[in-house]
Amino acid sequence: MSKKKDRGSVWLAAAGLVIQDGKWLMVKKNYGGLKGKWSIPAGFVNAGETVDEAAAREVKEETGITSKPVGILGVRTGVINHEISDNMVIFLLKPTGGSLIPQDREIEEVKFLHPEELREDPATSVMVHHFLKEKEASLLEDINPGDVFGYTSYKIFDNR
Numbered sequence: 001m002s003k004k005k006d007r008g009s010v011w012l013a014a015a016g017l018v019i020q021d022g023k024w025l026m027v028k029k030n031y032g033g034l035k036g037k038w039s040i041p042a043g044f045v046n047a048g049e050t051v052d053e054a055a056a057r058e059v060k061e062e063t064g065i066t067s068k069p070v071g072i073l074g075v076r077t078g079v080i081n082h083e084i085s086d087n088m089v090i091f092l093l094k095p096t097g098g099s100l101i102p103q104d105r106e107i108e109e110v111k112f113l114h115p116e117e118l119r120e121d122p123a124t125s126v127m128v129h130h131f132l133k134e135k136e137a138s139l140l141e142d143i144n145p146g147d148v149f150g151y152t153s154y155k156i157f158d159n160r
Contacts, residue, residue, distance in 0.1 A: 007044065013088040015042035015076075016055035017131065018067050020095045023112035026128070027062050030108040033148040038118060039125040042088060055091040063110045064101030067093035073131060078154040086151075090131070130156050 017040050018025035026038040043058040045051055052069040059067050069091045076088040102110040115132050118124045124132075126145040141155050 009083060010085045011087060012045045012051065013042055013086070014045055014051045014054035014058060015040040015088055015090045016059040016067060016069070016093040017073060017090065018059060018063075018065055018093045018095050020112060023114050024118065024128075025059070025063055025065060025095075026111055026113050026118065027102070027107050028109040028123070029106055031106060033146055034125055036108065037123050037125040038113065038121060038128060040090065040128060040131075042090075051089045052091055055089070056093060059093060060098065062103050062107050063098075065098040066096045068096055070094045075157045076127060076155070077157075078149075078151045080152070081150045082152045090127075127156065 025041065027041050028038060029035055041059045041062040043054065043061070045054040046057075049057070055069060056067050059065055071092040073090040073092050076090065078086045080086050100110050100112075102108070113121075118128055119132055126143065143154060143156075145151065145154060
């Protein structure tokens with residue numbers, strides 16, 4: 001994985017939400033701004049792969065679950081410190097196999113959680129809370145996912 005300084009000033013990431021038996025596959029990272037927060041498995045797109053391939057790869061790497069993309073939930077886009085364009089495509093993925101095995105290096109915990117559990121847990125990330133809301137397609141602006149990230153602009157578009 002490349003260091004932040006090697007990524008340039010335009011970042012592209014992918015996330016994959018796997019839903020199985022009504023429960024959402026969530027991870028708690030052990031580093032960064034999402035440390036200790038339930039979040040959707042995600043990471044940066046590598047050279048030579050598509051965004052949807054990156055989402056499925058990240059889910060497998062972080063959780064041990066194999067999956068395939070079936071749709072796009074939305075796009076998160078922001079600017080960090082007035083300088084870095086940080087973009088993420090969030091996919092809905094269908095599980096195809098594997099078993100829950102958290103990645104040792106980055107992941108503290110991995111679990112399938114019912115949406116109600118996520119709504120009530122104070123450790124659920126801002127973006128997960130947004131996707132938990134039942135609504136039509138929308139644009140969410142003027143939110144702050146946490147000062148630790150340094151966003152000067154932050155938006156989530158979703159097409160549900």
